[in-house]
Amino acid sequence: MFLPILSSAFALALFAINANSAALSNRQATTETVLGSFYAYGEGVDGLPVFWSDETAFIGLQPPEDSTTAANVTFHDESDSTTLTVTANDTETLSATTFFVDNSAGAFEPAGFTSTPESADELVTSGFIVFGNQLVLVDDTGALEQLWWAVPTATDGVWSLRWNVDTVTDDNAVPVVVKNVAPVPIGVGTS
Ligand SMILES: *[C@@H]1O[C@H](CO)[C@@H](O)[C@H](O)[C@H]1NC(C)=O
Ligand SMILES: *[C@@H]1O[C@H](CO)[C@@H](O)[C@H](O)[C@H]1NC(C)=O
Numbered sequence: 698m699f700l701p702i703l704s705s706a707f708a709l710a711l712f713a714i715n716a717n718s719a720a721l722s723n724r725q726a727t728t729e730t731v732l733g734s735f736y737a738y739g740e741g742v743d744g745l746p747v748f749w750s751d752e753t754a755f756i757g758l759q760p761p762e763d764s765t766t767a768a769n770v771t772f773h774d775e776s777d778s779t780t781l782t783v784t785a786n787d788t789e790t791l792s793a794t795t796f797f798v799d800n801s802a803g804a805f806e807p808a809g810f811t812s813t814p815e816s817a818d819e820l821v822t823s824g825f826i827v828f829g830n831q832l833v834l835v836d837d838t839g840a841l842e843q844l845w846w847a848v849p850t851a852t853d854g855v856w857s858l859r860w861n862v863d864t865v866t867d868d869n870a871v872p873v874v875v876k877n878v879a880p881v882p883i884g885v886g887t888s
Contacts, residue, residue: 732772732781732827732877737858739873742847744880747858749783752793754808756847756873757855772796772877779835780823783810797822798834798860805846805865808858832875834860847873 735747737756745756750767760767768791770783781796793812797820814822824835833841847856848870859870 728776730774730777732774734769734771734786734879735832735875735877736879737845737847737856737873737875738880739847739871741871742856742873744876745854745856746879747875749785749791749810752810752812754796754810754858755850755855756858757852759852759855761850761852761855766791774825778823779825780814781825795822796825800834800860800862802862803865804862805859805867807848808845808860827877830876830878832877843874845873845875846870 736744737747738744742756745758746769748755748757748760748767749770750760750764755761755767766789768785768787768789770785770791772781772783774781782794783791783796784794785791791810793810795811795814795817796808797811797814797817798808799806799819800821801819811817811820811822814820821834826833826835828841831843832845833843836842844861844864846859846861846867848859848867849856858873858875861870861872
């Protein structure tokens with residue numbers, strides 16, 4: 698007679714614990730979105746990772762020759778705020794982690810990372826979303842912009858990631874799409 702009552706109380710307590718932990722992980726899931734690494738796709742740029750080098754965004758597999766610190770990075774949207782921050786994939790400590798572009802008229806400047814987003818007047822640090830799997834900037838009117846270009850550096854196979862506000866043509870540069878999806882390696886999979 699006692700036993701069934703005890704065990705149902707026990708079952709209830711277990712249920713309460715489970716419900717609590719489910720609520721907790723839901724809450725964690727909504728406070729931060731991990732977007733992963735971004736990869737650039739365009740003519741001659743076949744899904745190379747966007748990486749951090751001396752507070753600037755580059756595309757490729759190796760640091761540019763004058764780089765002091767370089768790291769692959771994972772992008773996060775910490776509170777669904779459309780402001781993206783990065784963490785290094787290795788053990789490097791990054792001096793600046795908030796992603797920005799220069800969206801002022803005529804700018805064709807490298808995208809980069811700032812440690813003082815609150816005072817980065819000329820720079821845009823919010824409005825970034827992943828639409829489909831592509832990195833876009835939502836402008837004041839709600840339009841989705843993708844003005845990403847890759848400009849070659851002095852180092853072979855390494856490009857600077859730029860935001861080309863007025864879509865100026867540059868013979869060396871190529872427009873790219875920036876996706877949070879890595880390329881599928883050729884020859885891997887079914888054969
Ligand atoms: C980033 O990771 C790729 C492999 O995914 C590696 O080839 C490349 O050297 C790494 N780049 C940096 C800057 O650590
Ligand atoms: C960086 O780390 C994330 C998480 O482990 C991983 O998904 C991503 O492929 C890594 N990026 C590169 C460029 O290797």
